[in-house]
Amino acid sequence: MYNLLIVDDEKEIREGLSAIPWPTMRVNLMGSAKHGLDALKFISEHPIDIVLTDIRMPFMDGIELLNTLARQHPYIRVVILSGHSDFGYAQQAVANGAFDYLLKPTQFDVLLKTFERLVRKLDEEKQEELRKSALLRKEKLLSKRLREEFLSELFKCGMSVEDIELGCSESEIILDGPDYTVAAVRLDRISLNKQVLPDRELKLITFSLDNILCDMWDANGKAYHLVNKENAEVCLLSMKASPKSDFIQLKQQLSSFRGLFKSTLSIGIGKSARHATDIWRSARSAKQLLDNTEEEDSARVYTEALQHEAPGHATSEPLTSAIHIKDNKKDRTIVHEAKQFIKQNFHQSITLKQIANEVHVTPGHLSALFRESGETYIQYLTTMRVNKAIELLGDIRYKIYEIAESVGYSDHTYFSEIFKKYMGKTPTEYREASDRTEGRIQP
Structure with a gap:
């Protein structure tokens, strides 16, 4: 069942619409409001999925209500009620995000078909949200497992600077x-x-x-x-x-x-x-x-003086006496393919091993090829993610944690720290800044 709010300044219309058998359409009528401001107050106190609203009303009309809901409650779907003289307004409302418009007086069969389509749409969106939630849970479990594996290795043995950098990125540390x-x-x-x-x-x-x-x-x-x-x-x-x-x-x-x-x-x-x-x-x-x-x-x-121990040395690949002939063209192709894979999947939790498997080389070899190209795999991946985050920050409908998840970070605190490291401001500070002259990071 989806919760409905009716908004109309005419009492007879509110009562007439309230008498419709909404449960047969899998809709639960939560209440009614006299105008847009009254509706916003009601929505602040009740969970609402659908608003059925008139256009011409005092204090705040239907168009203003639609635009306000788009900013403050983008998940709410709006159906417009309009008279023939308001047809131009109704078309404008649909262009601005209303699901549909109904002409007064409303015929039940027309209303039924509109709400059947809307409920199907909401069902599809709910299924998509469930799918995304399942994927996010899976990514968080993967991130936790990667974090545990990295910390276990970090506490157990010496790691190279490069391996630590890679482990930090993949485990969000x-x-x-x-x-x-x-x-x-x-x-x-x-x-x-x-x-x-x-x-x-x-x-x-x-x-x-x-x-x-x-x-x-x-x-x-x-x-x-x-x-x-x-x-x-x-x-x-x-x-x-x-x-x-x-x-x-x-x-x-x-x-x-x-x-x-x-x-x-x-x-x-x-x-x-x-x-x-x-x-x-x-x-x-x-x-x-x-x-x-x-x-x-x-x-x-531990209170003893620090002993002068030689730092541990680690390398990501074993030494070998074999002679390798460099194939620069092939190496550039491998890096290009790896970057294309990153561009298509940076919004997910991806590891160097996954990317290396896609381009059929070892993780160590791919890491070396990235360094030879002038940047590390982590730098390229992070640049992609931060640039996309900059783009999404311009849309106030997205919360910071939603942006973090959509660019591949399951931990929004870690995302904020990385963003600040690259842009000099936290995502919130960047969004609140009056000017965004910082621009995108150049990959």
């Missing part, structure tokens, strides 16, 4: 801290007392931990977490210069969930790293602190 510090949190009854939990209980605990930390840790900014699904141990990443108090405070907050976890918690705070490539070293030192203590409900901080 920003690593821009002055320092990087990892803390390890354990549930003592599992990790210390070696208590084996039933699979169902372990899944409940890890699911709960993940959701709690999204709210208590990640939402505060400059922070990420990873929950180990096998033993409920947690790695917390902070990008603040002095994060110790934040870690201790979080441990205290988590302790309030002792009844859920049925365990005390211990935390080890690792040594800070100056570069993202050394985050794994901070994670290792945090884990070592916990492994070296059997005290329950403890908080240990």
Whole structure:
């Protein structure tokens, strides 16, 4: 059923239209209004899908109401009621977005056919929205999985600068801290007392931990977490210069969930790293602190002086002694095809691996070809997305989170950070600016 509001300044017409058996058309009559302003007030208090409105009314006529609804409630469909003398206005209204117009006096069979078409249209739009919602949920699940895989690798081993940049983009993570510090949190009854939990209980605990930390840790900014699904141990990443108090405070907050976890918690705070490539070293030192203590409900901080360790080196492809003859024309074709694929799919969550599969090369080789062309794969993809976002920001019907989703970002906060990095303003600031002389980014 779709909710209907009737708008007409003549009481007899309002009553006559209200007497129509709307439920037979899968329409639920919510009420009536005397003019446009009265209708807007009603709509602000009730969910409305369809407005059936006269044109000539006091205070705010049907054309003004149509234009206002297009700006404030673009999802509402409008059907115009008009007399023969208002026919020109009715045509203008349809050109401006009205679904249809009906001539007074309205014949029931004409009205029935109009609303049958409208209900079919709304059904189709609802199905499309459901399809988009399902795709968005799928993209968010993919983004979460990519984030977990990237953080797992980041905490476990050294990664190259290029691999970190790629991982950040695909998992929608920003690593821009002055320092990087990892803390390890354990549930003592599992990790210390070696208590084996039933699979169902372990899944409940890890699911709960993940959701709690999204709210208590990640939402505060400059922070990420990873929950180990096998033993409920947690790695917390902070990008603040002095994060110790934040870690201790979080441990205290988590302790309030002792009844859920049925365990005390211990935390080890690792040594800070100056570069993202050394985050794994901070994670290792945090884990070592916990492994070296059997005290329950403890908080240990790494206080030793930083050792002068050589930074980890990683490469995206193994070294080989084979001699390769460069085929510049073929390489340019591969990059061109990859860019075409990105242009057609940048609104989705796409990875370097997917693109490489499309052009039949390895991800490492495609990444190298992009760099040789003068820009990285991430730079090209982000440029496409930001330029499309700039275009959509000019249309006030779209909310910021809707624009983020439509250009391939499931996390609108991450989208805002990326947009500001490229344009110097957040999407909201850019939209509110009186002039948009910044223009598009040149790919």
